[in-house]
Amino acid sequence: MLSFLKRHREPLLVCVILAHALGMFLGSSRRVREPNLVDRIALAVTAPVQRAAVATIDGTVNAWQQYVSLRNVRRENSVLQEENSKLRADVVGLAEARAENDRLRRLVHYDEASPGPKVIARVLGINPDPNRLTLRIDRGEGDGVRRGQAVVTAEGVVGQVLRATASASDVLVVFDPNCRLGGRIQRTRARVGIAGAGDDQALKLEYLLRTEDLEEGDLVLTSGTDGVYPPGLVIGRVTGVQRQTSGMFLNAGILPAVNFGKVEEVVVLAPQPAASFPTRTEGSGRR
């Protein structure tokens, strides 16, 4: 018997294992057994592995999703940036168009208010010669522009045409030292001479008696006596009034009404008709 057991030890033990498994199945098939120590150890071992696996998978999935969403965000960001640039350009263009529209509207209003032939021109550039403060406009002799014509904007006097070619003209701006024009103090109606100071954005007031009433901020208009500019155009406002203790005339400056650095469109006026006075002959003839 013992030798039989020894000889068939392995098959017998396998049968025991099989029988135990069968008994366990038959015994516990009707009810759920409580976990024993082995069960608890096995479950305790598997739980961290599962947790680590879940964490790894979740981490990988999250990292991938973040990567994908980051790529999407980056792509979206570049699209939005491009769109933003286009919109900014559009906004700048619209603002430019609106500003141009405003300027042209003011010029049109000026044009409607001032009778006589006029040419509206666009400023092409400022001549680089500092001794000649001139602007170049895009209208010339072909458009009816002639040398000596007054150039104005809705804000006021700009200058006069210095040279006209077929399709463009140079305009001597009023603050050039070679420029002279006749003016009038609006408040006192006193006639004055105005000359360019040669300085950027400055004019000199000339030939106003020291005793004349003049205040800072007085508006200076064209008098129309120079034969170039029609009367009533704004030149600027009086600034820096200095009354000397000696001499006939006072010193003062004029701050031009027109900002020459920002002029873009101008109106070229027709030559002013020479002032005609009744001659003595005509007068005596009438008599």
Next chain:
Amino acid sequence: MKLLLTLVLTLLFLALESVAVKYVGLGVARIDVTVAIVAFLALRAGLLEGAAASYAVGYLLDLMTGRPTGLYTLLAVVTFLLGRLAGSVVDVRTGKSFALFAMAADAAHGLLAWGIGSVSSKQVSLSSLSGLPLEVLLTGIAALLLYPLLKRFGLGAEKRDPGLLAP
């Protein structure tokens, strides 16, 4: 030691499988990695060692089902014995042949589970076998992937009698 290694690997695979099922959502078809291990044991382990290891593997599978009934413990031992019987007539040396062997073992395991289940419970019907082909296929793939690992760990490797022609 090999039994402990078998248990550790089984636990690891079962844990990973449960996580994989969670993500992949294989509600019907499972990957029977334990059957692959039992099949490997049937080919490489000794009778007693393999039976004990299969018992342990089945026990763990039973445990991981959440409702241990002892069915999978029994089936693991039975599958081991059937596999050992089949292994005596077939030559399994490559990963592909092992995958086919594991698929056959899984099919037998599944059919046995269904048969025993249908006897013990009226709720088990023929339709519950619908997932078996996919399960067998996935187990075969898993076996193909696990074969090098199981070989490397020398799981269930026993010194077989090389015979008279061996050098």
